[in-house]
Amino acid sequence: MSEEPENVATRLWRDRVQVREQERNEALARARVAEEKVALLVAENDRLELEIARLRTLLAPDAARAKAETEAQMEALRGALLPLLSRAA
Secondary structure, eight states: OOHHHHHHHHHHHHHHHHHHHHHHHHHHHHHHHHHHHHHHHHHHHHHHHHHHHHHHHHHHHHHHHHHHHHHHHHHHHHHHHHHHHHHHO
8 A cells, every 4th residue: 555655646746747847848948939039139120220320321411411501591591681681770
């Protein structure tokens, strides 16, 4: 009779070990999937950063040209208004 409780305890222990190993394997599999997702997101982020940098270089000349054009218009307006202001005074 003493062998039977020992066998039951051994089987229970073995089952518990198997359950823990399965849980560990599943956790490792989830970790691998998460690492792959992170790698994909990092790669996508890098691509987006490059695209943003490229677009900024394309916008920079337009922004500089727009600023120069605005300054030229302001100078022309100032030139047109100064004579009118000096006549009014």
